[in-house]
Amino acid sequence: MRSQEKWSFDIDRAMDTWRQFMSSNPAIRPADLEELEIHLRDEWESLISRGMEPEKAFDEARRDLGDFSELSTSFEEVHFEKVFRKGQARSETHVIKTVLANYIKTAWRSLIRQKGFSTINILGLGLALAAAFVISMFIRHSLSYDQYLERADETYRIVLDRDFPGENSNQSFVTVGLAELIRAEWPGAEVVTQMYGR
Amino acid sequence: MSTKSLTGASIAAVILSILSNGDSYGYDIINQVRERSGDEIEWKAGSLYPVMHRMQTNGWIEDYWHEPKGERRRRYYRITPKGVKALEKERKQWMTTHRLLLSLWTEAGFSPEVAQ
Incomplete structure (x- = not known):
């Protein structure tokens, strides 16, 4: 019973686990990983042919290959060099392009993967944008009042602000005869007119 | 035994030399390194492959997948003309160092054979 358990070691399953673990590092590309895997198998077979038990041989071969962090570091170094090679000026734009492409790619993927969340997000953003547009149009419209006048910055309209306790009011009409008074007494006013009334 | 820094300095030259004898x-x-060094030099896969990939980026070697009869599919490497040139430069440096040490040791009367 015991020996049976020992021999139940499944190399393919062990390989699968190892591969899955290793593939979590993007610096180790698929072709590199396949190369390492073949190396691991070669070493495993060689150890077995020297009389080692399969499971022990696998552990030994795996240790010989280098542990995950060791492999990761050395592959990342090369990966990093590859990205930052070939002249500083060119490599910088290259890096920016690569990073941007990566951002777009990951954004698109998470958009596809989380449909509900994305829908809420996009609808919310759309609503907010629409509100911002409406508000900005309203403000523009308000500020455009009387701006059609040729000398709008020198043109004034006189209104009446009444400030009584408990009652404030703003009115667009003023005391009778104010226009005539300004015309007669205030040389700074070039032209005075009134909209209606006398 | 070879120190880590010596391995680092010689690894490209050794790889290029091995590939000069065939893919x-x-x-x-x-x-090959283990056998030819009499079990003295034992490279780790974790340090070899990244170096190979770096040499590939340098254009010294090329890779291709190949499956010889009765064997499994493997990633083979071959030396490029640029690699041959790089090896030539390495060879010059190593031989210079070698001749320097040899001439000094001969004068000092050391035996050319070193105990393992």
Whole structure:
């Protein structure tokens, strides 16, 4: 019973686990990983042919290959060099392009993967944008009042602000005869007119 | 035994030299190094492959997948003309160092053979 358990070691399953673990590092590309895997198998077979038990041989071969962090570091170094090679000026734009492409790619993927969340997000953003547009149009419209006048910055309209306790009011009409008074007494006013009334 | 820094300094030259004798793959290269050094030099796969990939980026070597009869599919490497040139430069440096040490040791009366 015991020996049976020992021999139940499944190399393919062990390989699968190892591969899955290793593939979590993007610096180790698929072709590199396949190369390492073949190396691991070669070493495993060689150890077995020297009389080692399969499971022990696998552990030994795996240790010989280098542990995950060791492999990761050395592959990342090369990966990093590859990205930052070939002249500083060119490599910088290259890096920016690569990073941007990566951002777009990951954004698109998470958009596809989380449909509900994305829908809420996009609808919310759309609503907010629409509100911002409406508000900005309203403000523009308000500020455009009387701006059609040729000398709008020198043109004034006189209104009446009444400030009584408990009652404030703003009115667009003023005391009778104010226009005539300004015309007669205030040389700074070039032209005075009134909209209606006398 | 070879120190880590010596391995680092010589690894490219050794790989290029092995590939000059014929195309090969990582596992085989490590074995060749072990056998030819009389079990003195044992490279780790984790340090060999990244170096190979760096040499590939340099344009010194090329890779291709190949499946010889009765064997498994493997990633083989071959030396490029640029690699031959790089090896030539390495060879010059190593031989210079070698001749320097040899001439000094001869004068000092050391035996050319070193105990293992």
